[in-house]
Amino acid sequence: RLAGIFHGSRLSDFSSRGPTTDSPPRVKPDICAPGEDITSVGIAKDRGGCQRCCCNSCRSFYVDLSGTSMSAPHVTGLIALMLHKNPNLTHTEIKNLLTANFAPKPAGSTPDEDVGWGAGRADAKKTVDTVTQVNPPVSKVVAALPPxxxxxxxxxxxxxxxxxxxxxxxxxxxxxxxxxxxxxxxxxxxxxxxxxxxxxxxxxxxxxxxxxxxxxxxxxxxxxxxxxxxxxxxxxxxxxxxxxxxxxxxxxxxxxxxxxxxxxxxxxxxxxxxxxxxxxx
Structure with missing residues (x-):
């Protein structure tokens, strides 16, 4: 389970706090990722402007949204990078790598926030660097601009x-x-x-x-x-x-x-x- 953080520093107010209610209690959420003021694809009801006289391309296709649903794409992309290096990773291995290679929570975290950080903030570089290389690395190719x-x-x-x-x-x-x-x-x-x-x-x-x-x-x-x-x-x-x-x-x-x-x-x-x-x- 994910928690959302605001600009990489504070736990968002909307983010859930642990631990679980079963016995013994478990730490939840598992890890945090950016989830506040995230630019995302907007649907019709999110867009402003004159719906009758303006064409779609003139209205913004993007909006800033907040929520743990906005944290999920961040971690999904991180997992995609992990699977590129090693497509044989299991669900358990992925979770363990994510929670073992976190960035520490910021100083000054409140007691209320302490129970909501989980392992800490997802650290993409640290996590991917830890994954054992199976696939060859992707070479950087700069496409030539059309004439x-x-x-x-x-x-x-x-x-x-x-x-x-x-x-x-x-x-x-x-x-x-x-x-x-x-x-x-x-x-x-x-x-x-x-x-x-x-x-x-x-x-x-x-x-x-x-x-x-x-x-x-x-x-x-x-x-x-x-x-x-x-x-x-x-x-x-x-x-x-x-x-x-x-x-x-x-x-x-x-x-x-x-x-x-x-x-x-x-x-x-x-x-x-x-x-x-x-x-x-």
């Missing part, structure tokens, strides 16, 4: 890449400000699943040879772009409205099953009629 810079270079080498890149730099700050400060634009952005599309784009930059999702929660990418473009044309600056009107139809050239590299080629190498229209405008 995002190379993607940008590929984009700039297309016929229209430079002007599209310039458009982004001209209007990105204004669009972001509208999302942050204009409630109507923000509402459209969230209802169009804007953050979800951004997340898809970020993933696509890491996997440029995989198909990019063009639908989420029944909403097509082209439809989302059309709706958001309407909001920008209503609330944006004159320059932003002009360029949105000129370029908004370009999203129709993005097809199901296309990879990011294919999208770059398809959009970047289309005829230059739109660039001429922009220069005239």
């Amino acid at each position: 995002v810079t190379a993607l940008h270079k590929t984009f700039l080498e297309t016929d229209r890449g430079p002007i599209l890149d310039k458009l982004f730099h001209e209007h990105a700050d204004e669009v972001w400000e509208l999302i942050q400060k204009n409630r109507r634009v923000a509402t459209v952005w969230h209802r169009c699943r804007g953050p979800v599309w951004v997340r898809f784009a970020l993933k696509a930059a890491q996997t440029p040879c995989e198909a990019v999702p063009l639908e989420t929660a029944g909403l097509r990418f082209t439809d989302a772009c059309t709706r958001f473009a309407q909001a920008l044309k209503r609330f944006g600056s004159e320059a932003l409205r002009r360029d949105v009107k000129i370029w908004e139809s370009e999203v129709s050239h993005v097809r199901d099953g296309m990879t990011l590299l294919e999208i770059i080629t398809a959009v970047g190498n289309r005829p230059n009629t739109l660039m001429a229209a922009r220069s005239v405008g």
Whole structure:
């Protein structure tokens, strides 16, 4: 059985105190682990914000929780490390290793806390170091980052890449400000699943040879772009409205099953009629 501790120093008020009531009494809990203000996955009722107008990705998926249930993952992870070194450990051996390799309780522990510490605080390093090595140690491998810079270079080498890149730099700050400060634009952005599309784009930059999702929660990418473009044309600056009107139809050239590299080629190498229209405008 686990006890919870607060920031590694004090036994939490909610943590149970021993000993057991049988005869002879036994020490319970067995060991302590962090269990207060632990960041954990939140469920729907834990999240704040507008549930109707905001998409899931804009609400926090994580909350700070307290309880011995929050101590359990700490010890579970420790046991996983132990079993990696020696998958033959029995339940009894695991418990004995945990309770024999503890960190001492802090000085100044009260009598009420003394009966709740069990063996003491779980000490991950000390415990794992004591486990007999059976499996070979895991080597540290640093994965190379995907060539995002190379993607940008590929984009700039297309016929229209430079002007599209310039458009982004001209209007990105204004669009972001509208999302942050204009409630109507923000509402459209969230209802169009804007953050979800951004997340898809970020993933696509890491996997440029995989198909990019063009639908989420029944909403097509082209439809989302059309709706958001309407909001920008209503609330944006004159320059932003002009360029949105000129370029908004370009999203129709993005097809199901296309990879990011294919999208770059398809959009970047289309005829230059739109660039001429922009220069005239």
